Amino acid sequence: MAGTELRVGELAQQTGISVRTLHHYDEIGLLSPSRRSEAGYRLYTPNDLVRLQHILALRYLGFGLDEIRHCLIHPDYTLVRVIHLHIQRMQEQIAMQQLLCRRLEALATAFEQTDSVSVTDVTAIVEVIRTMEQYFTPDMLQELEERRKQIGPERIQQVEAEWPRLIAEVRTAIAEGVTPDSPMAQQLARRWMDLVHAFTGGNPQIAQALNTMYQQEPATAQRYGLDDTLFRFIEQAMPATPADEQ
Amino acid sequence: MAGTELRVGELAQQTGISVRTLHHYDEIGLLSPSRRSEAGYRLYTPNDLVRLQHILALRYLGFGLDEIRHCLIHPDYTLVRVIHLHIQRMQEQIAMQQLLCRRLEALATAFEQTDSVSVTDVTAIVEVIRTMEQYFTPDMLQELEERRKQIGPERIQQVEAEWPRLIAEVRTAIAEGVTPDSPMAQQLARRWMDLVHAFTGGNPQIAQALNTMYQQEPATAQRYGLDDTLFRFIEQAMPATPADEQ
DNA sequence: CCTTGACTCTCACGCAACGTGAGGTTGTAG
DNA sequence: CTACAACCTCACGTTGCGTGAGAGTCAAGG
Known part of the structure; x- marks a missing residue:
């Protein structure tokens, strides 16, 4: 159980993003690690990894971090509308x-x-x-x-x-x-x-x-x-x- | 001669931009008024107006303020190349x-x-x-x-x-x-x-x-x-x- | 002469999403 | 025991202004 937790560098490497980005997501409360080691190291659980994958998928589509936060909080049936709105904005x-x-x-x-x-x-x-x-x-x-x-x-x-x-x-x-x-x-x-x-x-x-x-x-x-x-x-x-x- | 000088508000209104924008251009040294009144009011000469029109023309084309500064300083025969580079960037x-x-x-x-x-x-x-x-x-x-x-x-x-x-x-x-x-x-x-x-x-x-x-x-x-x-x-x-x- | 209102001034924070050090601590391999 | 890698927390820089805050200036009216 404890062996499945990842440190920032490991998570960054697995997902192809920078450590700084993970720090940033933690700062703005978009993705805070579930646990910290005694020394203060960020420890990410598999659940955190899943959440990060969701975040990265939405980011890949060009959504802003605020919108991503919104999508992760709110019920799913607005998601299709959000996507269509996003398409419209992009076209404009x-x-x-x-x-x-x-x-x-x-x-x-x-x-x-x-x-x-x-x-x-x-x-x-x-x-x-x-x-x-x-x-x-x-x-x-x-x-x-x-x-x-x-x-x-x-x-x-x-x-x-x-x-x-x-x-x-x-x-x-x-x-x-x-x-x-x-x-x-x-x-x-x-x-x-x-x-x-x-x-x-x-x-x-x-x-x-x-x-x-x-x-x-x-x-x-x-x-x-x-x-x-x-x-x-x-x-x-x-x-x-x-x-x-x- | 003195009557032809414009204050920020007047210049802003004539050119359709905000006073803040003029302040900003002064701050970054892109367009500093030739003279100040005793009270410290910015006074823009007709020459300043011309420079501003050049700036706004380039801004209208989507150039960054740094590039605009560059275009205003450097000799003109690079301008065509700059435009083509800009087109390329836009297309990308x-x-x-x-x-x-x-x-x-x-x-x-x-x-x-x-x-x-x-x-x-x-x-x-x-x-x-x-x-x-x-x-x-x-x-x-x-x-x-x-x-x-x-x-x-x-x-x-x-x-x-x-x-x-x-x-x-x-x-x-x-x-x-x-x-x-x-x-x-x-x-x-x-x-x-x-x-x-x-x-x-x-x-x-x-x-x-x-x-x-x-x-x-x-x-x-x-x-x-x-x-x-x-x-x-x-x-x-x-x-x-x-x-x-x- | 004093006030009012329109105009001006100089800070200085905020935005989007991190990049890029600076300076210090922790963990591990030799 | 000591490198050295990996981690930590600030904190400034980026782009082009918007948006006040607090204060001084100028012309007109009471």
């Missing part, structure tokens, strides 16, 4: 992490061919991501990200280089008094639409969200040299086209 | 969490129609899961889990109820001196194979892993009343069959 955590991961990937693709990236650059892109997360649904963002991957970095850079040129041209046209119904304006509008299409991929919901964003976020819009005057000009120059914007 | 974390989640789901399906589950039950199943994770690759485990979902809980329970019956029958047959080449033994072997097939789904790698597991883990095998005598009997009774086992 995974969703959060995946969101984070998508942000990082968006950032990485944004910097795909820039070699020297400053913290300021990162901050700027993060601002854009933050704003976009407010106006686009997670589905849309994933769709955008996937399209970026598909069409390749060269095309993206091409489009992103084209935008400021086009904006400058439109601004010049307005300044020179070009009317929205002139062929010149029509062609600018067509180029505009092409660029928008390259972003939305023809998804009208994304186009709608994009519109809402630029209307609600003049600060973001101004960073790209956009304002209401430009939008109105393009809108007027835009004839009846496949419902892609507006 | 997600993989871990998904592994945990799969364990929990396996547990949940195992208890799908049991209403009262004890911690002892959970411990037993966890032991099985642990053992299986040693012998089956993650791919195999996922395949097994998916098949369990497909074929439904009734069929699973049916199979699991059939096993002990069959094992008992085989044991009886051996005890009664039934020879492996008798029709009786042949039929037992056929039923055996059917049950094995229900588990492996005809995947020879899974069948192989299963075999290895029961050979290496006599402790697990014995819990189901299996031993070498049984295995040899079935093996001998088994005629040439579609290579599904052995």
Whole structure:
């Protein structure tokens, strides 16, 4: 009977955990040895071993020590519910992490061919991501990200280089008094639409969200040299086209 | 100039974080205000605000405060690498969490129609899961889990109820001196194979892993009343069959 | 001038689950 | 008798703040 009792080191070795962990479980009252030797050594009985195995099984499943204590005290028929709740929590955590991961990937693709990236650059892109997360649904963002991957970095850079040129041209046209119904304006509008299409991929919901964003976020819009005057000009120059914007 | 300086509360409100967080960043030297008022109030300059925005951008991406400090000090061209390393770490974390989640789901399906589950039950199943994770690759485990979902809980329970019956029958047959080449033994072997097939789904790698597991883990095998005598009997009774086992 | 209330300051504990020594005692093998 | 392994009890460190406690500061109202 006495020979079946284990000391910390023995129990630790048998179960594959550290002595410190057993000390900890004793400290917090999760697993206190049934007996102590005269010298104060912890002596664990077979019953203690069984309890430890229960603890380790639950820990293996990712439960916290408090929850484990709860499970060991309370009647068993709540256990299934606890497990399902735990699964739910885990899935929420995974969703959060995946969101984070998508942000990082968006950032990485944004910097795909820039070699020297400053913290300021990162901050700027993060601002854009933050704003976009407010106006686009997670589905849309994933769709955008996937399209970026598909069409390749060269095309993206091409489009992103084209935008400021086009904006400058439109601004010049307005300044020179070009009317929205002139062929010149029509062609600018067509180029505009092409660029928008390259972003939305023809998804009208994304186009709608994009519109809402630029209307609600003049600060973001101004960073790209956009304002209401430009939008109105393009809108007027835009004839009846496949419902892609507006 | 002096009017542009912000006090903690103002800075906190502008950036959407807590005063305590600013105190904390000051404590650890991540963001110390450029100036203090005579009364000791923290006064943040526009430059401090910019630094804070950088910090918050990086925090938004899931970086730790130490890493953020590192990013703010060190030259920018390491930033891209840091981001990619971070993505990798996140993906590893997600993989871990998904592994945990799969364990929990396996547990949940195992208890799908049991209403009262004890911690002892959970411990037993966890032991099985642990053992299986040693012998089956993650791919195999996922395949097994998916098949369990497909074929439904009734069929699973049916199979699991059939096993002990069959094992008992085989044991009886051996005890009664039934020879492996008798029709009786042949039929037992056929039923055996059917049950094995229900588990492996005809995947020879899974069948192989299963075999290895029961050979290496006599402790697990014995819990189901299996031993070498049984295995040899079935093996001998088994005629040439579609290579599904052995 | 004094008080009130909003804002600020500096400690300092708490959380989750142990890791990692520090410094001292016990048990056993040579 | 003496190593040496194994045990004991503190107690701090980790991550990023939350949450008071107790006290000083500043502008406005009585």
